[in-house]
Amino acid sequence: MRKSIVKMLIGIFFIFGLYLLIINNVIAYSDPTIDVDPVEPEQLSTLTITITFDDYDDIQEVFLLYNECTKNDICFTRQNKSMTNLGDGKLELNINLEHDDAAYIQYWVEFKTNEGWQAFPEEPPYPKTYLKEKQTNGGSNGNNNDTPGFELIGMMISIISILIFVHLKKR
Amino acid sequence: MNKSKGLILITFISFIAIYSISGCIDQTNDNVNDFGGEEFSFQGLDGLNKNLSDYRGKIVILDMWATWCSPCGYQMLELEKVYHYYGKEIIEIISIDIDQGETIKMVQDYIDEFQKNGINLDWIFGMDVEEIWEKYKISGGIPTLYIFDENGKIHYNHEGVSVFSEIPSGWPQNTVVLKEKIDELI
Numbered sequence: 270m271r272k273s274i275v276k277m278l279i280g281i282f283f284i285f286g287l288y289l290l291i292i293n294n295v296i297a298y299s300d301p302t303i304d305v306d307p308v309e310p311e312q313l314s315t316l317t318i319t320i321t322f323d324d325y326d327d328i329q330e331v332f333l334l335y336n337e338c339t340k341n342d343i344c345f346t347r348q349n350k351s352m353t354n355l356g357d358g359k360l361e362l363n364i365n366l367e368h369d370d371a372a373y374i375q376y377w378v379e380f381k382t383n384e385g386w387q388a389f390p391e392e393p394p395y396p397k398t399y400l401k402e403k404q405t406n407g408g409s410n411g412n413n414n415d416t417p418g419f420e421l422i423g424m425m426i427s428i429i430s431i432l433i434f435v436h437l438k439k440r
Numbered sequence: 441m442n443k444s445k446g447l448i449l450i451t452f453i454s455f456i457a458i459y460s461i462s463g464c465i466d467q468t469n470d471n472v473n474d475f476g477g478e479e480f481s482f483q484g485l486d487g488l489n490k491n492l493s494d495y496r497g498k499i500v501i502l503d504m505w506a507t508w509c510s511p512c513g514y515q516m517l518e519l520e521k522v523y524h525y526y527g528k529e530i531i532e533i534i535s536i537d538i539d540q541g542e543t544i545k546m547v548q549d550y551i552d553e554f555q556k557n558g559i560n561l562d563w564i565f566g567m568d569v570e571e572i573w574e575k576y577k578i579s580g581g582i583p584t585l586y587i588f589d590e591n592g593k594i595h596y597n598h599e600g601v602s603v604f605s606e607i608p609s610g611w612p613q614n615t616v617v618l619k620e621k622i623d624e625l626i
């Protein structure tokens with residue numbers, strides 16, 4: 270009698286333990302990797318962000334959220350864009366930077382799985398890519414001996430054209 | 441002579457007419473109440489609608505922010521100093537999350553995170569439901585802050601981080617000091 274009760278209890282505990290294992294078996298997604306190209310983009314340029322998921326099979330939608338911030342601690346409103354699926358767990362988005370005074374861009378990912386929406390990172394601080402100041406053609410020789418600015422060349426062509434036209438008219 | 445008198449009379453009558461008609465034109469501004477104070481609505485963290493005019497009689501700081509804005513997080517530390525220096529009898533702070541993609545829960549979690557570190561953000565927080573951001577943004581960046589006087593009129597606004605009373609070492613000397621701006625109203 271005692272032996273049968275003990276066997277029954279062991280059986281119950283075993284089944285209960287198995288049940289606990291099953292209900293606690295949550296799919297844990299490994300953190301995606303984020304690559305930025307170029308590594309140090311210029312202000313107002315276009316950069317490409319690529320996200321790679323190791324376990325992409327259960328992921329349904331992926332959005333990249335990002336915003337630019339200045340060195341004076343002003344952040345501009347965030348953008349939220351769907352990424353292009355390249356296959357093999359890779360997704361990509363081209364971003365056109367919009368602010369000529371931005372010092373960095375910060376970004377994070379939101380993705381939809383069978384268990385709902387998840388984010389990476391889950392909360393700030395978010396990864397950042399610092400931006401180079403945009404190089405501008407000053408339009409003059411400036412401090413070096415490079416070719417003149419394009420507007421100067423255009424002006425010279427216009428002046429020469431006018432002189433030729435006037436000369437031909439006089440003839 | 442009669443001609444010039446007639447001209448003067450017509451001019452005078454025209455001025456009177458224009459003055460009278462302009463008085464009949466509806467000059468109401470949805471953003472301004474009868475005393476010239478600003479007005480806006482927002483959703484509190486309790487889900488209830490609140491208005492700027494609910495806080496007339498106090499100096500109000502409107503702080504526009506979002507959870508993803510790290511400079512805004514620093515701004516919260518300075519606002520905490522402001523709030524506890526002046527007290528809620530004199531000043532009210534309304535921190536509005538301008539990102540309409542964020543939720544009350546996200547804001548509450550944000551506040552709770554500060555509290556875990558011993559920083560009490562115990563002023564009013566809310567969500568932008570009626571385009572506060574569209575009305576009050578300066579050049580599109582946050583944090584952006586407005587100071588309204590006791591009648592709801594705009595006293596000061598600023599885009600970027602500001603400090604309570606002391607500019608930290610290494611910061612630009614032209615960093616906005618809130619105490620100076622608030623003391624102008626007291």
